[in-house]
Amino acid sequence: MPTTRRLLAVIAAGALSVSLAACATSERGGDAQAGATGGTMVFGAAGAPKNFDPIFNDDGESFRPIRQMYDTLITYKPGTTELTPGLATAWESTPDGKQWTFTIREGVTFTDGTPLDAAAVCANFDRWANMQGDAAQSNMIYYADVFEGFKGNGGIYDSCQAASPTSAVMTLTKNKGAFPAAFGLTAFSISSPTALKQYDADNVTQSGDSFSYPAYATDHPTGTGAFKFESYDRTANTITLVRNDQYWGEKAKLDKLVFRVIPDENARKQELTAGTIDGYDLPSPADYASLKSSGQQVLIRDPFNVLYMGINTKNNPALRDLRVRQALAYAIDRQALVQTKLPEGAEVATQFMPQTVAGYAADVQQYPYDPQKAKDLLAQAGASNLTLNFYYPTEVSRPYMPNPTDIFQLIAENLRQVGITVNPVPRPWNGGFKDDVQTAGKQDLHLLGWTGDYNDAGNFIGTFFGREKPEFGAEDPAMYAEINAADANPDQAQKQAQYEQANRDIMAKYLPAVPISSSPPAIVVGPSIQGLVPSPLTDERFNTVSKTQS
Incomplete structure (x- = not known):
C-alpha cells in the first residue's frame, strides 16, 4: 500500500x-x-x-x-x-x-x-x-x-x-x-x-x-x-x-x-451607539475615531483580501485590446484611493493575492498612476472616445470595499480625466449587482473583490481566472491552463514557482482586471x-x- x-x-x-498573542486577546474582543x-x-x-x-x-x-x-x-x-x-x-x-x-x-x-x-x-x-x-x-x-x-x-x-x-x-x-x-x-x-x-x-x-x-x-x-x-x-x-x-x-x-x-451604514452606526444593536461589520474607516470615543470596540482584522476593477471583454470590443486594459490600469490613482478611502494599513495591490500567500511574485509588471500614458495607449488602440458602463454595488460594505460608492466615484473621475465617458450603474448587492455582473455579464467595468477563504494561491487567482466566467467575458484558455497546471501539481516547490509565473503573465499578458488594494477590515x-x-x-x-x- x-x-x-x-x-x-x-x-x-x-x-x-496569523497568530494572536495572548495579551492581545482582550484588546481584540476580550477573553x-x-x-x-x-x-x-x-x-x-x-x-x-x-x-x-x-x-x-x-x-x-x-x-x-x-x-x-x-x-x-x-x-x-x-x-x-x-x-x-x-x-x-x-x-x-x-x-x-x-x-x-x-x-x-x-x-x-x-x-x-x-x-x-x-x-x-x-x-x-x-x-x-x-x-x-x-x-x-x-x-x-x-x-x-x-x-x-x-x-x-x-x-x-x-x-x-x-x-x-x-x-x-x-x-x-x-x-x-x-x-x-x-x-x-x-x-x-x-x-x-x-x-x-x-x-x-x-x-x-x-x-x-x-x-x-x-x-x-x-x-x-x-x-x-x-x-x-x-x-x-x-x-x-x-x-x-x-x-x-x-x-x-x-x-x-x-x-x-x-x-x-x-442596509444603510450610517443607520447601523446610529443604532449601535444608541444601544439598539450590539455590533456590525465593516464600519467606515472614517468612523473609527467617533465609534471609539462613544465607547464602542473597533476590532481590526489582519488583511487577507484584494479589491479589483473587473473588465468584461464581452460587450465592448475595445476592451479586448490589451492596450486599452493597460490604459485603464495606468489611469487609476490607486495610492490616492488607498490613502483617502481605505483604513490605515491598506496597501496598493500589485497583483490578485496578498504578499503572504505562496505564489506571490515580487517582479510583476507595474502600473503606476500615469494619466498621460493611459491617454497614449487609448490613442494607439483607436479608443480615445471610449464609453463604458461601470457597475458598482449599493446597500453593502465588503471587507475590501468599505464604501463602494466613494471608491467608484474616485475611480470614475480618474477615468474621465483620461477621456473615458463613464456611465454609472449602481445596483443592490443581492438581487441586482451580483446577478448582473457574475451571472449575466451586463457590465463593461465593475468593482468587486475577495477575502481569502484559505491560504492558497488557487483560492485567489484560481477563483478569479481559472475558468471562463461571465464576469470577465471572452474565453482565455491559455490563462486557465497555466493556473490549473499549478493547482494540480502536488510538488509544493514547483507549484509555488508555477503560480509566481502565472501572476507575472496575468499582469503582463492578460490583465483581465486591475488590482486595486488590500486592506485590514x-x-x-x-x-x-x-x-x-x-x-x-x-x-x-x-x-x-x-x-x-x-
Whole structure:
C-alpha cells in the first residue's frame, strides 16, 4: 500500500498562521472564556442573506448566519488561517492527493436529531457532485471552482465511501491544491441528510437571472453548529438563532443571536451607539475615531483580501485590446484611493493575492498612476472616445470595499480625466449587482473583490481566472491552463514557482482586471460584548461571545 501524508488536526499544512498573542486577546474582543451566559446579541447586517443552504451561497451576509448553524469537516483556529479539527478529528491523503480519508467525530448530532456519521458526510459530497437542473445552474460558485464542475461533466470528484461509521473516504480524479484547506469552506458545511430530503433541498427553480430556493434553504437549515435556526421574519428583516444545547463543542453563552438587516451604514452606526444593536461589520474607516470615543470596540482584522476593477471583454470590443486594459490600469490613482478611502494599513495591490500567500511574485509588471500614458495607449488602440458602463454595488460594505460608492466615484473621475465617458450603474448587492455582473455579464467595468477563504494561491487567482466566467467575458484558455497546471501539481516547490509565473503573465499578458488594494477590515461591537475574536477570513463564530447584562 502507498504511504500516506498524515495531516493531523494540529497541523496547518501550507497554511498561514496569523497568530494572536495572548495579551492581545482582550484588546481584540476580550477573553473568549469569560463572561456571563444568557441574553440576546443583535448584530446589524448590511444585507439580507440569499438563503441558508451553504452550498448555494458565496457572500458574507449569507455566510455569517450560516457559520453559526453549521460546521465543516476542517475549520480554522480563531483569529488565524491555521487549520484545526471540525467534524473531522483527523484527515490524511495519499501522496498523489487523489484520495482523502476523514476520521469523523463521534457523538455529534444535527439539530434535527440525525446522527453525524461517515454516511452523512458522503451524502453531502454526493449531493453536491450530482446536482442537476436549475440547482446546478444556481450559485454553486465554490463547488464549481474547487471541484471544477459536476460529476460526469468535467468535475474532479469521483466518489465517497463510508468505510466505517467514523471513516469517510473521498476519491478525486486528480490532485487539487486547494485541499485540505478548502474542506473548511463554509459552502462545504455538512447538512442533515434527513432534513435535505424532508424539505426538498435540491428543488431550485430559475426565472430569468433569478433563482427561487426550497424550504430547506429558506426556513429549515439543519446543521451541527453552536446555534440553530428559529425564524426569519422577512417583514422585519430579522433572523433569529437560538443556542444549540446539544452542540459538540464549546456551547454558546448567548441564549439568542439576532441578525437585523440594516442596509444603510450610517443607520447601523446610529443604532449601535444608541444601544439598539450590539455590533456590525465593516464600519467606515472614517468612523473609527467617533465609534471609539462613544465607547464602542473597533476590532481590526489582519488583511487577507484584494479589491479589483473587473473588465468584461464581452460587450465592448475595445476592451479586448490589451492596450486599452493597460490604459485603464495606468489611469487609476490607486495610492490616492488607498490613502483617502481605505483604513490605515491598506496597501496598493500589485497583483490578485496578498504578499503572504505562496505564489506571490515580487517582479510583476507595474502600473503606476500615469494619466498621460493611459491617454497614449487609448490613442494607439483607436479608443480615445471610449464609453463604458461601470457597475458598482449599493446597500453593502465588503471587507475590501468599505464604501463602494466613494471608491467608484474616485475611480470614475480618474477615468474621465483620461477621456473615458463613464456611465454609472449602481445596483443592490443581492438581487441586482451580483446577478448582473457574475451571472449575466451586463457590465463593461465593475468593482468587486475577495477575502481569502484559505491560504492558497488557487483560492485567489484560481477563483478569479481559472475558468471562463461571465464576469470577465471572452474565453482565455491559455490563462486557465497555466493556473490549473499549478493547482494540480502536488510538488509544493514547483507549484509555488508555477503560480509566481502565472501572476507575472496575468499582469503582463492578460490583465483581465486591475488590482486595486488590500486592506485590514474591522468589525465593531458595543461595550457590553466580550469574546468576539476577529478573523482574517471574516470567519467569526459567536459561540464565544458573551454580553454583560444591564
